[in-house]
Amino acid sequence: MAPKKSQASSAAAPVVTTATTATTVPTVSGPGKKSSSSSLSSAATSSEAWSNVATNILKHYQKTTPQRTKLIDLFMAFLVVVGGLQFVYCVVAGNYPFNAFLSGFSATVGQFVLTASLRIQTTEANKADFPSVSPERAFADYVVGSLILHFFCVNFIN
Amino acid sequence: MAVATASDPSPMQVLADFGKSKSLRTLLRVLILCFIAGAAVSSRLFSVIRFESIIHEFDPWFNFRATKYLVANGFYDFWDWFDDRTWHPLGRVTGGTLYPGLMVTSGAIYHALRALTIPVDIRNICVLLAPAFSGLTAFAAYLLTNEMTTNTSAGLLAAAFMGITPGYISRSVAGSYDNEAIAIFLLVFTFYLWIKALKLGSVLWGALCALFYGYMVASWGGYAFITCLVPLHAFVLICMGRYSTRLYVSYTTWYALGTLASMQIPFVGFLPVRTSEHMPALGIFGFLQLVAFIYYIRSALSGAQFKAFLFVGLGAVFGLALLALVAMTSAGYIAPWSGRFYSLWDTGYAKIHIPIIASVSEHQPTAWPAFFFDLNMLIWLFPAGVYLCFQDLKDEHVFVVVYALFGSYFAGVMVRLMLTLTPIVCVAAAMASSQLLSTFLSVKSPKAKDPGQEDVADSSSKKTKQNAGSLRSASSPYVGVYSFLSKGLVSGIMTIYLLLFVLHCTWVTSNAYSSPSVVLASRMPDGSQHIIDDYREAYQWLRQNTKEDAKIMSWWDYGYQIGGMADRPTLVDNNTWNNTHIATVGKAMSSSEEVSYPIMRQHEVDYVLVVFGGLLGYSGDDINKFLWMVRIAEGIWPDEVSERKFFTPRGEYRVDGEATETMKNSLMYKMSYYNYHTLFPPGQAQDRVRGVRLPDTGPVLNTLDEAFTSENWIIRIYKVKDLDNVGRDHAAAASFERGHKKKKATKKRGPRALRVD
Numbered sequence: 047m048a049p050k051k052s053q054a055s056s057a058a059a060p061v062v063t064t065a066t067t068a069t070t071v072p073t074v075s076g077p078g079k080k081s082s083s084s085s086l087s088s089a090a091t092s093s094e095a096w097s098n099v100a101t102n103i104l105k106h107y108q109k110t111t112p113q114r115t116k117l118i119d120l121f122m123a124f125l126v127v128v129g130g131l132q133f134v135y136c137v138v139a140g141n142y143p144f145n146a147f148l149s150g151f152s153a154t155v156g157q158f159v160l161t162a163s164l165r166i167q168t169t170e171a172n173k174a175d176f177p178s179v180s181p182e183r184a185f186a187d188y189v190v191g192s193l194i195l196h197f198f199c200v201n202f203i204n
Numbered sequence: 205m206a207v208a209t210a211s212d213p214s215p216m217q218v219l220a221d222f223g224k225s226k227s228l229r230t231l232l233r234v235l236i237l238c239f240i241a242g243a244a245v246s247s248r249l250f251s252v253i254r255f256e257s258i259i260h261e262f263d264p265w266f267n268f269r270a271t272k273y274l275v276a277n278g279f280y281d282f283w284d285w286f287d288d289r290t291w292h293p294l295g296r297v298t299g300g301t302l303y304p305g306l307m308v309t310s311g312a313i314y315h316a317l318r319a320l321t322i323p324v325d326i327r328n329i330c331v332l333l334a335p336a337f338s339g340l341t342a343f344a345a346y347l348l349t350n351e352m353t354t355n356t357s358a359g360l361l362a363a364a365f366m367g368i369t370p371g372y373i374s375r376s377v378a379g380s381y382d383n384e385a386i387a388i389f390l391l392v393f394t395f396y397l398w399i400k401a402l403k404l405g406s407v408l409w410g411a412l413c414a415l416f417y418g419y420m421v422a423s424w425g426g427y428a429f430i431t432c433l434v435p436l437h438a439f440v441l442i443c444m445g446r447y448s449t450r451l452y453v454s455y456t457t458w459y460a461l462g463t464l465a466s467m468q469i470p471f472v473g474f475l476p477v478r479t480s481e482h483m484p485a486l487g488i489f490g491f492l493q494l495v496a497f498i499y500y501i502r503s504a505l506s507g508a509q510f511k512a513f514l515f516v517g518l519g520a521v522f523g524l525a526l527l528a529l530v531a532m533t534s535a536g537y538i539a540p541w542s543g544r545f546y547s548l549w550d551t552g553y554a555k556i557h558i559p560i561i562a563s564v565s566e567h568q569p570t571a572w573p574a575f576f577f578d579l580n581m582l583i584w585l586f587p588a589g590v591y592l593c594f595q596d597l598k599d600e601h602v603f604v605v606v607y608a609l610f611g612s613y614f615a616g617v618m619v620r621l622m623l624t625l626t627p628i629v630c631v632a633a634a635m636a637s638s639q640l641l642s643t644f645l646s647v648k649s650p651k652a653k654d655p656g657q658e659d660v661a662d663s664s665s666k667k668t669k670q671n672a673g674s675l676r677s678a679s680s681p682y683v684g685v686y687s688f689l690s691k692g693l694v695s696g697i698m699t700i701y702l703l704l705f706v707l708h709c710t711w712v713t714s715n716a717y718s719s720p721s722v723v724l725a726s727r728m729p730d731g732s733q734h735i736i737d738d739y740r741e742a743y744q745w746l747r748q749n750t751k752e753d754a755k756i757m758s759w760w761d762y763g764y765q766i767g768g769m770a771d772r773p774t775l776v777d778n779n780t781w782n783n784t785h786i787a788t789v790g791k792a793m794s795s796s797e798e799v800s801y802p803i804m805r806q807h808e809v810d811y812v813l814v815v816f817g818g819l820l821g822y823s824g825d826d827i828n829k830f831l832w833m834v835r836i837a838e839g840i841w842p843d844e845v846s847e848r849k850f851f852t853p854r855g856e857y858r859v860d861g862e863a864t865e866t867m868k869n870s871l872m873y874k875m876s877y878y879n880y881h882t883l884f885p886p887g888q889a890q891d892r893v894r895g896v897r898l899p900d901t902g903p904v905l906n907t908l909d910e911a912f913t914s915e916n917w918i919i920r921i922y923k924v925k926d927l928d929n930v931g932r933d934h935a936a937a938a939s940f941e942r943g944h945k946k947k948k949a950t951k952k953r954g955p956r957a958l959r960v961d
Contacts, residue, residue: 106504144474148467156460162496163407163453171503175449176405187407191457194411198464 118165122158129154149202156195164188229356236360237346241339244367247710248335248377250718255735257331257379260720262761262778264381265768268330270298271307271381275314275326282307283470289773290763291785292755292807300470301781305390305423306383309333334376334385341376341627342367344392349631351399351600352593355638362634366392370712371578371626377718384623387424392627394420394430395607398437399600401458405450410457417458418465421472428481429624431466433610434458435488437603442495446599452496459489483529487522494521566620575615577716578622580708581701582633589632592639604632637698644694722765724822736820742813742919743769745912750811757804758813759793759826759833760786766813775807783836790837794830794845796869801907801934804924811911812922816876819883819917821892827859827876828893860896874903875922878910906938 111119132151141147167176167184179187251260259268274282285299310329317324345366350359366372375384394416401409421427438455441447463476463485476482495518575583590608593601607628615625719725724736746756747770756772763777776786788807792800804812817825826833830850837845849866852858859873867873881889881902889898908922928937 103501103504148474148477149464152460152464156464159456159460160407163457166449166453166496167405167407172449178404179406184407187411191407191411191461194415194461195464198461198468202464202467 112170115165115169118161118168122161122165125154125158125161129158143204145202145204149199153196153199156199157192160188160191160195163191233356233360237343237363240342240360240363240367243364244338244342245335247368247713248338248373250377250714251720252331252378254714254718254725254733255720255723257328258720258722259327259330259381259768260377260379260722261382262764263383264330264379266764266778267306267381267383268327269764269768270302271310271330272326274307274311279308279311289771290767290777290779291782292773292775294782294785296779296781301779303383303421303423303425303469303471305419305421306333306381306386308422309386310381330381331379334380334382335378337386337389338367338372338376341372341389341392344389344396345627345630345634348392348396348399348627349634351396351403352604352631353635353638355635355642357642358634358638361638362631365582365630365634366627368706368709368713369579369582369626369630370709370717371622371629373709373713374578374717375623377713379720383424384426387420387426388623388627390416390420390423391426391430391624395433395603395627398434398454398458399603401454402450402599402603405448405453407453407457410454411461413454413458414461414465417462418468421466422469426621426624427466429614431476431482431485433607435485436610437606438488438492439484440602440606441599442491444602446602447495447499448599449496451599452492455492456489459485480529480533487525487529490525491518491522494518566618568619570616570619570622574619574622577712579626579629581705582629585633585636586629587632588636589634592635593632604628608632637702641695641698644691644698646691722769736916736918738914738916738918739765740769742912742914742921745914746770746772746811746813746921749912754810755808756811756813757789757792757807757809759789759815759829761829762813762815772811775809784840787837787840790833791841791845793826793872794834794837794850794870796866797871797874797905797907797934799844800871801924804907805927809924812871812875812908812924814872814875814920814922816880816917816920817893818876818880818891822916822918823893825876825893825918826872830870830872831857833872858896859891859894859898861899868903871908874905875908875920877903878905878920878922880917904938906934 129151132147132154136147136151164184164187166172167179167187168181176184251258259265270282270285273285277285282304283299285297286295287298288295290296290298310326310333313333314324314326314329317329342363346359346363349362350356352358372388375382376388394413397409397413397416400406401413417427417430420430434455438451441451463482466472466476467474477486498518579586586608590605593604611621611625611628614621722739724738726734726736728734743766746754746766750756750772752772754772755775756766756770757775758766760776760778760780763774763779766772766774767777776782776789780786788803792803795803815822815825816827817823818827831847834845834847834850838847846866849864850857850870852862852864856862858864859867859877863873877891877898879902881898881900884890886900887897889900889902890896891898905922907925909925910920911923912921913919925934928934930937932940
């Protein structure tokens, strides 16, 4: 993850972290927590501070993220949307072919996680954490992981 | 250990000269590992040598039968296998309710060997699978230990310990063809891959870990141990403030892939998203996403109170997730913990609520001598090893600590889970003993050589120096052992302990764990061995003298054996998936004939099989298990079966003349003691298991005919009589047969009376 610490934060940081944390929950975590945590966010938000820090984060993001990583982020955002759609469908229309729902949903979640791992491993600032993982190696691992993931998904989808 | 010494012929001087050469050390290590694997395999062959190549005990017979089916019919038929020869009349969807890993493994080995034109009988593969995998387990323990310490001798010691420790041998002797045979290898190897993935932060290792986790899920229900331990490790790391991107990468990869892999097994199916056992893993998965995100945010905005808020925010989310979990559990979306898991927290739970679980001997709490019996000296080296982990507490050491705590608790609760504790005990004990050896075998002090240096540690004694140094703070002066006496004394004592350990392991293996329990051994007065083969005699009789589809009713313990050896349909077997059906059999066994007969007719029972040890003094017989039948039946029909009625007013469980009427009238009692008194002179009839004298007049059976009794009376088989063809009830018909007319009792000797003996 983009780790440049130069960007100073606003005074309102604490308030905002909770808010951002809470809002992001649905995008990432499993279905169980979604509803409960997003309701938390709306309660805790103070709109002014929120927008302030949101812009801060956005600025920081724009500044420190290389173009390629942005592409990865776009893909991750896409996965979140797809996963969210599937989940909404499951809630609204029922989970009848549960196999299909599960494998579809876990395909997005798994792919998201793998992509996030790729992003983490290729980020320049995390080099120290991964002495043995070069970007090429990271990508190869990513491909292998995705292949396994999709093999299982296809096998499970019925 | 004994094996390790085998590699020692190369004298010390040579070693010292070539000590620096890396390739030689690798060669030595490989050799030692090979010898360890050899020792692991050969110490498991007692049963084959002493008896024969035979499948042991109960569950292995089912696995064996399933493997034969797999080999005969191919994978797809096996996957869709509906077995109508068990659980009559229900049948069992066997393909969907078993862990196929074991059968598929041996099936694959079978076909591979066939492809290499090595004609091997499938039975021999099944018998020898567990020893073969124990060699691999030793190797996996070596790898796992090497991740924990820089001292390579620790790994070799761990491999040796793992290879011969009775705690593991108990489930992996030749012929013990059970899921655990391969599962322990998979357990250790999965943990090794997990540590590796965590250390490197590599998706590849995480994916490998997930694959082996999937294999583990396919092999053994104990996979839940991994499912809980890995998240726990991750959670502890986060709580210690040791979150790292490596943790994120390895854990999320493992979880995402591993969960999908586990769902491929029909028996597991949706459980990973439906049951509470799997929820910690899911929760930590979500939690890690949060943590990762927060760390990212922190790099974007670093505030002063960030940390405080971090914990508050995380705590809140965690609590909410927990609440959601509880809510969903109570709303019924997620199944609560299954009974077996409850009994892990509350050891009394099963006894009260689920007698069927409590009745299994391996689900009993562990008696403390068992720890020493199964692990010997490892059990006191174990805490020392865990303590050493605290000395440089890296992520992987946290794993050892967590595993040690978790594993010890579970091993204390359930005998069978000793098996999951054993690997970590071996690892920790190896770390402790190698630390000890390398400290005291150090050649750091001017003393050039140490006569006690005949152990595995020799190959690494050179490494010792750096290691011992790194343990203390780097700058402080080296505090070594300079006196030759103390060196010699300590290493000598340690060597003696290690040798004693080998002796103990061999003794335990040969005496306690190598009995097939299908074939019994006893000693003749002159000391020669006498084989008691009643089980197979009886099953063979069934196979040859009954119809192909004759239904056999017996207590569930013998279901798999009847299916495997006699190839006859059974009512209940060791799968125990249907408590009611088992209770039905229990009721039939514990009720009087008038009640039992309709039950047996309804279930189309042709033969009833009981195990009776009274003549031989064989204590694992049905009369001793009888109370469990009563309890399980009582759980379903509290009005009709009552445990209290089987006890005398003074609360004793008796089978002699003082036995209660209910006991004497129960079908089990009658079948066990039917005609038994005729073996003895009048007044001398004795039950050698319970050590009591029996009444002179034996029980009378009206609805059953004795069909077969094995040589030592261990197995008795009764044929269920057909309905009387002139419409009398069985009691009347039998009394007529015995010559009692309705009105007057004549002295006429009935024709049946002659056939008694």
